[in-house]
Amino acid sequence: METSSHDILIIGGGGAGLRAAIEIAELDPKVDVAMVSKVYPMRSHTVSAEGGAAGVAGKDDSVDEHCYDTISGSDWLGDQDAIEFFCNEIPKELLRLEHWGCPWSREPDGRIAVRPFGGMKKMRTWFAADKTGFHLLHTLFQTSLKYATIARYDETFATRLLVEDGAVRGVVAIELRTGKIRAIQAKAVIIATGGCGRVFPFTTNANICTGDGMALAYRAGAPLKDMEMVQYHPTGLPFTGILITEAARAEGGWLLNKDGYRFLQDYDLGKPTPTPVLRSMELGPRDRVSQAIFGEFEKGRAFHGPYGDYVHLDLRHLGEHKIETRLPMVRELCLKYENIDPVREPIPIRPVQHYMMGGVHTDINARTSLNGLLAAGEAACVSINGANRLGSNSLGEILVFGARAGRSAIETVRASGSGNETAILAQARDEERRLEENFLHKTGGAERIAKLRDEMQRAMESGCGIYRERNSLVASANKLRELRERAANLAIDDHTRTFNTQLTAALELGYMLDVAEAIVHSALDREESRGAHQRRDFPKRDDQKYLAHSVAHQAAEGPPRIEYHPVVITRWPPGERVYGR
Amino acid sequence: MSDTIILEVARFNPESDAEPSYESFEVPLRPDWMVLDGLNHIKDQLDGSLAFRWSCRMGICGSCGMMVNGVPTLTCETLLMNYAPGPVRVGPLDHFPVVRDLVVDLDDFLAKLQKVRPWVVRKDDFKPAREFIQSPAQLESFHQFSLCINCTLCYAACPVYGLDPNFIGPAAIALAHRYNLDSRDQGIEDRLDIVSRHEGIWDCTVVGECSTVCPKHVDPSLAIQQYKLTATKEWFKSFLLPRGKH
Ligand SMILES: Cc1cc2nc3c(=O)[nH]c(=O)nc-3n(C[C@H](O)[C@H](O)[C@H](O)COP(=O)(O)OP(=O)(O)OC[C@H]3O[C@@H](n4cnc5c(N)ncnc54)[C@H](O)[C@@H]3O)c2cc1C
Ligand code: SF4
Ligand code: FES
Numbered sequence: 001m002e003t004s005s006h007d008i009l010i011i012g013g014g015g016a017g018l019r020a021a022i023e024i025a026e027l028d029p030k031v032d033v034a035m036v037s038k039v040y041p042m043r044s045h046t047v048s049a050e051g052g053a054a055g056v057a058g059k060d061d062s063v064d065e066h067c068y069d070t071i072s073g074s075d076w077l078g079d080q081d082a083i084e085f086f087c088n089e090i091p092k093e094l095l096r097l098e099h100w101g102c103p104w105s106r107e108p109d110g111r112i113a114v115r116p117f118g119g120m121k122k123m124r125t126w127f128a129a130d131k132t133g134f135h136l137l138h139t140l141f142q143t144s145l146k147y148a149t150i151a152r153y154d155e156t157f158a159t160r161l162l163v164e165d166g167a168v169r170g171v172v173a174i175e176l177r178t179g180k181i182r183a184i185q186a187k188a189v190i191i192a193t194g195g196c197g198r199v200f201p202f203t204t205n206a207n208i209c210t211g212d213g214m215a216l217a218y219r220a221g222a223p224l225k226d227m228e229m230v231q232y233h234p235t236g237l238p239f240t241g242i243l244i245t246e247a248a249r250a251e252g253g254w255l256l257n258k259d260g261y262r263f264l265q266d267y268d269l270g271k272p273t274p275t276p277v278l279r280s281m282e283l284g285p286r287d288r289v290s291q292a293i294f295g296e297f298e299k300g301r302a303f304h305g306p307y308g309d310y311v312h313l314d315l316r317h318l319g320e321h322k323i324e325t326r327l328p329m330v331r332e333l334c335l336k337y338e339n340i341d342p343v344r345e346p347i348p349i350r351p352v353q354h355y356m357m358g359g360v361h362t363d364i365n366a367r368t369s370l371n372g373l374l375a376a377g378e379a380a381c382v383s384i385n386g387a388n389r390l391g392s393n394s395l396g397e398i399l400v401f402g403a404r405a406g407r408s409a410i411e412t413v414r415a416s417g418s419g420n421e422t423a424i425l426a427q428a429r430d431e432e433r434r435l436e437e438n439f440l441h442k443t444g445g446a447e448r449i450a451k452l453r454d455e456m457q458r459a460m461e462s463g464c465g466i467y468r469e470r471n472s473l474v475a476s477a478n479k480l481r482e483l484r485e486r487a488a489n490l491a492i493d494d495h496t497r498t499f500n501t502q503l504t505a506a507l508e509l510g511y512m513l514d515v516a517e518a519i520v521h522s523a524l525d526r527e528e529s530r531g532a533h534q535r536r537d538f539p540k541r542d543d544q545k546y547l548a549h550s551v552a553h554q555a556a557e558g559p560p561r562i563e564y565h566p567v568v569i570t571r572w573p574p575g576e577r578v579y580g581r
Numbered sequence: 582m583s584d585t586i587i588l589e590v591a592r593f594n595p596e597s598d599a600e601p602s603y604e605s606f607e608v609p610l611r612p613d614w615m616v617l618d619g620l621n622h623i624k625d626q627l628d629g630s631l632a633f634r635w636s637c638r639m640g641i642c643g644s645c646g647m648m649v650n651g652v653p654t655l656t657c658e659t660l661l662m663n664y665a666p667g668p669v670r671v672g673p674l675d676h677f678p679v680v681r682d683l684v685v686d687l688d689d690f691l692a693k694l695q696k697v698r699p700w701v702v703r704k705d706d707f708k709p710a711r712e713f714i715q716s717p718a719q720l721e722s723f724h725q726f727s728l729c730i731n732c733t734l735c736y737a738a739c740p741v742y743g744l745d746p747n748f749i750g751p752a753a754i755a756l757a758h759r760y761n762l763d764s765r766d767q768g769i770e771d772r773l774d775i776v777s778r779h780e781g782i783w784d785c786t787v788v789g790e791c792s793t794v795c796p797k798h799v800d801p802s803l804a805i806q807q808y809k810l811t812a813t814k815e816w817f818k819s820f821l822l823p824r825g826k827h
Contacts, residue, residue: 039634040687042731043642098712101701101763103720103727110714134641135727142699142756154691177680206636239613242639333639336658337613450625494630496596499681502629 001432002175003425005185006034006151007413008406009170011158011213012192013041015133015395016377018140019093019402020190020409025147028410034151036158036173036184038208038504042141045194045206046398049133050245050329052125053395055090057114061122063087070393071572073119073285074357074386075531076547077226079568082364082382086393086400093399094126102139103128115326116250117392119285119579121278125392130245130329136395153184157504158212160431161189161220162424167371168220169419172431176504179497181435183428187416188409191217191360191368191375192402198508199516200353200465201457204236204243213379215511217360218518222368223553223563225381227515228523228533229357231389232290232466236352238307240337244330244349246391248315248342249282251326255293256312256346257301263311267292270580280580287388287532288579290351294466305348312346319343351466355394357385357532358522361551366405372412376405383549386567387531439503445491449505452490456483456509456516464520469536473524477559480517487513518552518560525562526550543574586610586661587668588619590631593679601679603670610665616656617645620671620683633683640796643730646737647683648672653734655796674737676746690733693749696775697757702768719764726759726804728797735791735801741784748784749776751791751801758804761811773815782809 008024010017013035024033037044056066066087071078098104098112105113105127117125128135144150155176162170162183170185193213197205218224234255235244249255252275257263262272262281269288270280277283284292293311296302302309315323315330320343323331327342334340334347359381366374366382377398384397456479463476487509494502528542529535548564555561585607593601606627608619617635624631634644640658647656650670661669677685735751742748757776761769776782782805789802 039636039642039644040691040731043636043644045637045642047642047730048637048639095712099701099708099765101760101765103724103763104712106715106717106720108717110716110719112712131641131728134730138727142694143701145695146698146700177686206642207638208636240638329641336640448625449629491629493628496594496630496681498595499632499684500630501624501632505629 001429002180002182003185004182005170007032007186008034008188008190008409009184009186010035010190010192011171012044012194012377012379013037014044014192014194014377015046015137015140015398016402016405017041017190017192018137018144019399020192020376020406021150022140022144022147023403023406024410025149027407029149031410031413032151033149034153034184034186036153036156036171038155038157040154041152042138044137045209046133046137048204048206048243049136049395050130050243051117051247051250052115052127052132052392053094053136054117054120054125054390054392055094055396056087056124057091057112057126058123061124065121066124068572069120070384070390072575072577073388073390075388075541075577076574077229077386077530077549077567078384079382080570080572081568083384084570085364086384086397089400090396093396093403097136097139097399100139100143102135105129115247116276116278116283117390118246118249118283118289119279119390125250127247130247130327133395156182157507158216159435159507161216161373162427163220163370164419164424164427167419168373169424172428174435174503176499179500181432183425185421185424188372188374188412190405190409191373191379192377192405193379195356195378196512196515197353197356199456199512199519200460202236202241202461203353204233204241205353210508210512211515212508212511213375214360215514217368217373217375218514218554220370220373222370222373223361223551224518225358225361225549225551226383226386226522227358227518227552228526228550229385229387229531230353230464230519231286231355231357231532232351233286233354234289234293234351235313235349237333237338238305238310238348238350241352242333242337243352243354244313244333244347248313248327248330250276251322252276252318253282253313253315255282255289256314257296258303258311259301263296263301264289264292267295268580284579285388286391290466291534293351303348308350310348310350313349314346315342316344316346355389357381357383357387357389358519365408366401367408372416374405374409374412376401387533439492439506440495440497442492445489447486447489448491449502449509452483452487453509453512456480456513460516460519464523467534467536468523470524473520477517477520477524480513480520484513514554521559522550522552522562547574583666584610586619586665588623589668589670590620590623590683591672592682594681605668610661612662614661616649616654616659616661616669616671619661620656632681641730643732646674646732646734648675648737653737653794655732655734658796674733676737676739676743677733687733689746690736693753694731694756696749697753698768698772698775699756699760701760701763701766702771704767713765715764723759723762726755726762726799729755729799730797732796734794734796738790738794740790745784749782751805754782754808755799755801755804758808770815773812776808776812
C-alpha cells in the first residue's frame with residue numbers, strides 16, 4: 001500500500017475544493033495542502049452551473065435585503081447568522097474572482113453586469129453569459145495552477161475516512177489509472193465532494209454527483225443535516241433532465257400550460273406582466289414554481305410526452321439577439337438535445353431534481369462534529385439554504401464556505417498533535433482488504449449494479465419526490481433496506497486494476513444507498529410542509545415543532561437516528577412567504 | 582430503419598492485452614440517444630468492464646471525447662442516429678497513450694496547460710478596490726478563447742502534435758492567447774517566451790483541423806495564427822529594446 005501525508009487534504013476539486021486550496025496556499029505557503037478528486041478538477045460538476053452567482057452590487061441594494069430574500073426563500077429554515085455572514089462575504093469573493101480573470105458579463109461602461117433571479121428582490125446576480133459555473137471553475141482551476149504548493153491527486157477516488165481517537169486523520173483512496181490503493185494521511189480533511197442528485201432518476205446533476213463525501217462523513221460518525229430538503233428545478237428538458245437556467249425566466253421567459261396560459265397566476269405568485277417583476281410570477285422561488293407545474297400536471301392542463309407530462313417555457317418574445325447574447329447555452333442545449341430553436345419554438349420542460357439543501361452538518365466555520373473534519377459546498381449544510389435554496393446562492397456558497405473551510409483547516413493543523421500512525425495505517429489496510437475482497441477479487445455475485453441503481457432511483461422518485469406522504473416514504477424506506485441487502489451480492493465482472501470504472505460505480509452505489517436512506521428517514525420524521533419538503537398528510541408549516549434542523553446519525557443497525565437542532569434566528573422572526581403581492 | 586445499431590468499440594486492457602482490438606455490441610438506436618447513451622447501454626446491460634470517461638452529459642465538462650468513425654467527437658452531444666445504419670467505430674482519442682479501452686492519458690495535456698501560465702499576471706501590485714473596468718468590446722476580444730472545455734479533440738486532430746508531442750498544441754495556445762488579450766493581464770512577455778520557444782508553433786500551417794473539430798467554436802487555429810503574429814512583433818521588439826538602451 002502506498003502511503004503519503006500532508007497537513008491538509010481536500011476531497012473534491014470543484015468550486016468549493018479549489019477555493020479552499022487557494023485560500024490555504026495564499027494564507028500560508030508553508031502549509032502542505034493536497035487535493036484528491038475523482039475527476040480532473042475542471043470536469044467537476046460546478047462546470048455545469050449556468051445562471052450566475054448572487055452578491056449585492058448595486059447602490060439600490062443592501063446586504064440586509066439579500067439576507068431577507070435568502071431567509072424567506074429558505075422558508076425560515078436557514079440559520080440567520082450564517083446567512084448574514086454569507087451575504088456580507090459574497091461580494092468580496094465575486095470581486096476576487098474578477099481579479100483572477102473570471103470573464104463576468106459587463107455593462108456598457110465596463111462595470112460588472114447583474115441580472116434578476118428567482119426569489120430575489122433586487123438585481124444582484126453576477127453572470128458570465130449563461131456559462132457562469134464553467135467560467136468560475138476554470139478561473140479557479142487556472143488560478144490554482146499558480147501555486148506550486150497545491151499537490152493534486154487527480155482521478156483518485158476516496159473510499160474511506162481514517163478516524164483515530166475521535167479525529168479524522170486522512171483517507172484511503174484508489175488511484176484510478178493504476179488501481180493502486182493509497183493511504184493519504186492528513187491533520188485536517190475537507191469534504192468538498194458536491195451533491196447527490198444521482199440518487200434520483202431524473203436530475204440535472206452529472207454522473208459524478210453520487211453523494212460520496214456525505215456518505216464518507218456519515219459512516220465516520222459525522223451526521224447529515226436537513227437531508228429531506230431536496231430541490232426540484234422547474235425547468236429541465238424532458239428526456240435528459242438537462243437544465244434550462246432560471247436566467248431564461250429572469251431575462252423575461254414565460255411558463256405556459258397547454259392552453260398557452262401563464263398558469264403561475266393561479267398559484268399565489270402574482271399577476272402576469274409583460275416584463276419580469278422581481279419576486280413574482282416566473283421569478284418566484286423554485287419550490288413554489290415546481291409545485292405549481294406539478295399542479296398543472298394534476299389538473300390535466302399540461303402536454304403529454306413520451307417522458308411524462310410537460311409545460312412550455314416560451315422565450316420567443318425575447319428575440320434572437322437577446323437569446324444569443326444572454327442565453328447562448330440555452331439555445332445550444334435546446335438545438336442539440338431537443339432539436340428545438342427557442343427563437344422560434346417554446347421549450348418543453350418539466351421539474352427535475354437539481355440540488356441538495358442538506359448535507360454534512362457543519363457550523364458557520366465549516367467544522368463538522370468530528371475533529372479534523374471540515375466540509376463545504378453542496379456536500380455540506382451550514383445552513384444558508386434551509387428548506388429551499390434561491391437560484392444563484394450556491395455558487396456564492398462554494399466560494400465563501402470553501403475559503404472558510406481552508407482557513408479553519410489551517411487552525412486545525414496548528415492545534416493538532418500527531419496521531420498514532422500505526423493505528424491509522426492498520427485501519428487503512430483493513431480498508432484495502434475490504435476493497436479487494438468485496439470488489440476486486442470478488443466472483444459469483446448475481447446483482448447488476450445498473451439494476452439496483454435503477455430500482456433505488458425509482459423508489460426515491462415515487463416515494464420522496466416533490467410531494468411525499470407517510471405511506472410512500474415507508475415504502476421507499478423498505479425498498480432501500482432490501483436494496484442494501486442485495487448490494488452485498490453484486491456481480492463484478494471487472495477484476496482489472498487499471499481504470500476500473502465498475503469498481504467505482506459499485507462504490508458509488510453504496511454511497512447513494514446510504515445517502516438515500518438519510519433522505520427518506522429525515523423526510524419521514526418531518527411531519528410538516530416547508531419549502532421543498534411537501535407532505536400531503538401534513539400540508540402546513542409547523543413552527544412549533546419543526547423550526548429546527550433534522551440531523552441524521554447513521555446507526556450500527558437499522559434506520560438512522562434523527563435529532564433536531566434549533567434554527568438560529570437573529571433579526572428576522574418567522575413569517576409568511578409572500579411572492580407577487 | 583432498423584431499431585438497433587452496431588457499435589464497434591476499442592478494447593484494451595494493459596494487464597492482459599498486447600494491443601488494442603475492436604469488439605462489437607448491438608445497442609438500441611433511439612432518436613434522442615447520443616453516442617454516449619449507446620456506450621452506457623453497453624456498460625449497464627452488456628459488459629460492465631468497458632472503461633470510458635463521462636460526467637456532465639451536456640457538452641461542458643470535456644470528459645467524453647473519443648474518435649467516432651475516425652473523427653474526434655464529443656460523444657455526449659453527438660446523435661447516434663447520425664451514423665445509422667452503422668456500424669459505428671468508437672475508439673480512444675488519437676495521439677494520446679491509451680490507458681484502457683477508451684480512456685487516454687492526459688498528463689501531458691495538463692502539464693501543457695500549466696506551462697502557459699493561465700492566470701492573470703500583474704507586473705504592478707494594482708488591485709482596484711472594485712472591479713477592473715473592462716468594456717464589453719474588451720471582453721469580446723478574448724471571450725471566444727475562454728470557451729475551451731479542455732476536451733482535447735483538437736490535439737487528436739492536430740497533425741503537428743501527432744508528429745511532435747513536444748508541440749504545446751492548439752488548446753494551450755488558445756488559453757495563453759486568452760490571457761494575453763485580457764485587458765486585466767500583463768503577462769504577455771512571460772507567455773510568449775514559453776510558447777514560441779517550442780518549435781511546433783512554426784510548423785503549424787493554416788489548415789486548421791483543430792478548429793474544424795472544436796465543439797465549442799474556440800477556433801484555436803485562429804489563436805495560433807494571431808499568436809505567431811504577436812510573437813513575431815514581440816520577438817523583434819526584444820531585439821530592438823536592448824539595442825535602444827546602448
Ligand atoms: C445544471 C446546474 C446548473 C446550476 N446552476 C447554478 C447557478 O446558476 N447558480 C448557482 O449558484 N448554482 C448553480 N448550480 C448549483 C451549483 O453548481 C453546485 O451546487 C455547485 O457547483 C457545487 O460545487 P461543489 O464544489 O460543492 O461540488 P462539485 O463541483 O460537484 O465538485 C465535487 C468534487 O468532488 C469530487 N469527488 C466527489 N466524490 C469523490 C470521491 N469519492 N473521491 C474523490 N473526489 C470526489 C469530484 O471529483 C469533484 O471534483 C447548478 C447546478 C446544476 C446541476
Ligand atoms: S480548443 Fe476546442 S477542441 Fe480544443 S480542447 Fe478546447 S474546446 Fe476542445
Ligand atoms: S460528458 Fe461532459 S462533455 Fe460530454
